[in-house]
Amino acid sequence: MRVALFVTCVNDTLCPGTGRATVALLNRLGVTVEFPPEQSCCGQPFLNSGYRSRTGPLVRRYTEVFGGYDHIVTPSASCAAMVREQFPRLAGDLTARVAARTHELSEFLVDVLGVTEVGAYFPYQVTYHPTCHGLRALGLGDRPRRLLEKVRGLELRELSGAEECCGFGGTFSVKNPAVSAAMGADKARAVTATGAGAVCAVDNSCLLHLGGTLARQGSAVRPVHLAEILASTEGDLW
Known part of the structure; x- marks a missing residue:
């Protein structure tokens, strides 16, 4: 099973610890995570602002970068929703298939790995x-x-x-x-x-x-x- 991390712009720029935590967690559960360095923005800020033409190249890049993976995991419900909801409307069947393999972290853990107990300890x-x-x-x-x-x-x-x-x-x-x-x-x-x-x-x-x-x-x-x-x-x- 090939799994890729889609870290997203906000996490990469402002909250890099979240990306590291996602990889550490999945590694602990026996999942090897790859990080394609060619990944970029999902295009949500452009689309939300009405710049549909500027969103298209980012959708195509996502499809190309993540097309070879069985699952794409992202610690962002917002970006996962953009990919799953909007990408199929903006591009063709190939993009729709890649979008369908994109999971927000909790979805991947519960639905794909079938776990809720992940060995965490947080006494707060x-x-x-x-x-x-x-x-x-x-x-x-x-x-x-x-x-x-x-x-x-x-x-x-x-x-x-x-x-x-x-x-x-x-x-x-x-x-x-x-x-x-x-x-x-x-x-x-x-x-x-x-x-x-x-x-x-x-x-x-x-x-x-x-x-x-x-x-x-x-x-x-x-x-x-x-x-x-x-x-x-x-x-x-x-």
């Missing part, structure tokens, strides 16, 4: 924020929660209004900053009210938005990607 109180693309586009359901519930030492705290958007929304936060900030403030207050020390999600874009908002509110809650929790075996992230 954590609340889980289901991001919009994971919740509505991919339909991740309870997969991330099932994985978190199996982590030794972790206490999962319920988040009020969990299904409400954090306000990031990619280019939405740029085009509508006031609304985005207000939504983020509401979500951050709900996160802090759980009493958890960390908020977990499957998208670092949302976690960056929440992390900045939490810091401005003076909250001590820290954003942590699901991959980093699942890769932890010593509980030493903090």
